Amino acid sequence: MLPDQAIRILVANDPRLAPYTSIREKDLTSGHGGRFIVEGKVTVETLLRRGRFAVESLFLCETRLEPLADILTRVPSDVPVYVAPQDVMDAVAGFPMHRGVLACGVKGKTATDAALVLSQIARQSPLPSTLLMLSDLSNHDNVGACFRNAAAFGADAVLLDGQCCDPLYRKAIRVSSGSTLWLPFAHGGSGAEMMQAARDAGYTVWAMTPRADGAPLASLPVPDKLAILLGAEGPGLPDDLIASAVPVRIPMSAGFDSINVATAGAVALAHVFASRA
Amino acid sequence: MLPDQAIRILVANDPRLAPYTSIREKDLTSGHGGRFIVEGKVTVETLLRRGRFAVESLFLCETRLEPLADILTRVPSDVPVYVAPQDVMDAVAGFPMHRGVLACGVKGKTATDAALVLSQIARQSPLPSTLLMLSDLSNHDNVGACFRNAAAFGADAVLLDGQCCDPLYRKAIRVSSGSTLWLPFAHGGSGAEMMQAARDAGYTVWAMTPRADGAPLASLPVPDKLAILLGAEGPGLPDDLIASAVPVRIPMSAGFDSINVATAGAVALAHVFASRA
Numbered sequence: 001m002l003p004d005q006a007i008r009i010l011v012a013n014d015p016r017l018a019p020y021t022s023i024r025e026k027d028l029t030s031g032h033g034g035r036f037i038v039e040g041k042v043t044v045e046t047l048l049r050r051g052r053f054a055v056e057s058l059f060l061c062e063t064r065l066e067p068l069a070d071i072l073t074r075v076p077s078d079v080p081v082y083v084a085p086q087d088v089m090d091a092v093a094g095f096p097m098h099r100g101v102l103a104c105g106v107k108g109k110t111a112t113d114a115a116l117v118l119s120q121i122a123r124q125s126p127l128p129s130t131l132l133m134l135s136d137l138s139n140h141d142n143v144g145a146c147f148r149n150a151a152a153f154g155a156d157a158v159l160l161d162g163q164c165c166d167p168l169y170r171k172a173i174r175v176s177s178g179s180t181l182w183l184p185f186a187h188g189g190s191g192a193e194m195m196q197a198a199r200d201a202g203y204t205v206w207a208m209t210p211r212a213d214g215a216p217l218a219s220l221p222v223p224d225k226l227a228i229l230l231g232a233e234g235p236g237l238p239d240d241l242i243a244s245a246v247p248v249r250i251p252m253s254a255g256f257d258s259i260n261v262a263t264a265g266a267v268a269l270a271h272v273f274a275s276r277a
Numbered sequence: 278m279l280p281d282q283a284i285r286i287l288v289a290n291d292p293r294l295a296p297y298t299s300i301r302e303k304d305l306t307s308g309h310g311g312r313f314i315v316e317g318k319v320t321v322e323t324l325l326r327r328g329r330f331a332v333e334s335l336f337l338c339e340t341r342l343e344p345l346a347d348i349l350t351r352v353p354s355d356v357p358v359y360v361a362p363q364d365v366m367d368a369v370a371g372f373p374m375h376r377g378v379l380a381c382g383v384k385g386k387t388a389t390d391a392a393l394v395l396s397q398i399a400r401q402s403p404l405p406s407t408l409l410m411l412s413d414l415s416n417h418d419n420v421g422a423c424f425r426n427a428a429a430f431g432a433d434a435v436l437l438d439g440q441c442c443d444p445l446y447r448k449a450i451r452v453s454s455g456s457t458l459w460l461p462f463a464h465g466g467s468g469a470e471m472m473q474a475a476r477d478a479g480y481t482v483w484a485m486t487p488r489a490d491g492a493p494l495a496s497l498p499v500p501d502k503l504a505i506l507l508g509a510e511g512p513g514l515p516d517d518l519i520a521s522a523v524p525v526r527i528p529m530s531a532g533f534d535s536i537n538v539a540t541a542g543a544v545a546l547a548h549v550f551a552s553r554a
Contacts, residue, residue: 145537145540148535148536148537149536149540151530151533152529152530152533152534152535152536153529153530154529154530177533177535179533216551216554217547217551218551250547250551251547251550251551251554252429252430252431252550253428253429253430253431253550256428256429256454256456257429258425258429258454259425259426259429259543260422260425262540263422263426263539263540263543266536266540266543266544267543267544267547270494270527270528270544270548271547271548273528273529273530274493274494274495274527274528277493277528
């Protein structure tokens with residue numbers, strides 16, 4: 001049985017599906033009216049349940065209506081649910097859409113002001129408080145994984161400088177296990193401005209770096225307000241950002257000092273979480 | 278200038294390039310005469326430098342000859358270096374091969390016997406000793422990331438049960454930062470057999486699990502011979518494997534107890550490395 005707001009669509013060029021066309025190619029972050037696409041049952045359920053972002057529409061494969069019945073009860077009655085055969089859905093998306101469930105969210109006015117997000121956190125979160133700060137991370141998988149780890153280890157927010165890619169990009173949302181849809185974040189400005197906002201709010205900044213002059217992670221007392229700063233995979237953090245923070249090193253094998261940036265964040269976050277437990 | 282053993286190839290169906298055709302689709306692990314494909318400058322350089330696996334041939338885009346000159350000096354003189362224009366290389370590989378450098382390695386007789394690998398380690402590695410053990414990991418990215426983390430935190434070997442995917446698959450090699458090309462591993466048998474081999478060699482096994490009855494990671498003394506066991510993402514380790522090991526838990530936020538399996542391995546390995554430092 002179709003939900004009340006279901007609308008059957010039989011041709012791929014139906015204009016109501018425009019937000020879903022060629023989603024791999026489309027630059028959803030800038031040229032698409034502030035919309036973003038969410039895929040997969042668990043993530044769409046998170047989008048609906050958390051309610052942080054408005055939902056413009058859902059787009060389902062007709063074979064998925066029954067397994068998704070529990071999700072559909074969460075869809076507000078004024079949100080259209082477009083339903084199409086698998087071949088139409090594939091043609092719209094531009095690739096085989098095996099998951100069969102998409103939603104279009106509205107970014108609204110996402111936060112670019114780190115100070116504003118930090119003042120909201122200060123009102124809502126008891127101490128201790130942890131931030132994850134990302135500078136110049138251009139890989140959506142890494143940004144998504146950083147959010148997933150921040151959520152797993154109880155960080156209060158993620159700050160991203162303007163060089164980072166969009167955490168509301170489809171792949172970043174998926175890799176984050178949906179946590180970019182609810183974990184507070186601010187995205188914009190320079191790395192130096194982001195660090196200044198954290199310091200102004202009373203946070204000590206640990207700059208994660210493989211450089212030998214970094215203090216070993218476990219050697220430092222964990223401050224009540226701590227921001228963990230990660231830089232681009234490959235070059236790492238620039239010297240000026242490291243110089244204005246506490247350089248911290250994850251001890252590693254001498255011959256192979258390389259782990260993924262999100263993994264480095266997880267190691268630091270796990271240590272901090274365990275130290276405070 | 279071309280190296281002595283360079284062979285110019287101008288058509289995509291040249292039979293000498295058969296190992297490189299349609300490399301995305303081909304199941305290199307079983308049906309391909311025990312060969313494997315390595316891509317990218319750094320990884321091919323690792324393959325040549327480490328010398329653990331025989332190299333059957335290289336296949337380069339002609340525009341990459343000059344930037345790869347330092348690598349080419351490492352190629353044994355009896356190993357052919359096929360050189361082709363970019364469009365021929367793309368047609369052979371079946372997708373745009375931007376990296377422009379491939380090599381075909383020979384697996385030879387890769388180890389399936391965990392006990393044999395452990396006896397070699399016992400002769401070569403001083404204590405303390407760490408193993409990473411993987412059960413039922415079917416995702417090449419995760420297997421590759423596990424190797425990368427094992428290498429970064431000085432593990433002596435990786436054991437994989439027969440349900441795990443091949444660490445010499447192209448994507449696993451790349452994600453591992455080439456460490457599957459040199460870090461000792463054994464791949465085969467059941468999870469229980471793998472654990473028994475580790476115990477017979479004197480290793481204590483920590484079974485990583487989010488279950489509440491696991492001991493918090495930092496609460497345990499680190500044994501001199503430690504094996505860290507990771508299970509499939511999603512279901513995790515089966516009960517019988519957990520029951521025959523020490524269940525260990527990474528403390529996490531109550532509402533979101535989910536991190537990637539390779540990330541969990543990194544957190545455990547980093548803790549063990551730091552504890553011993």
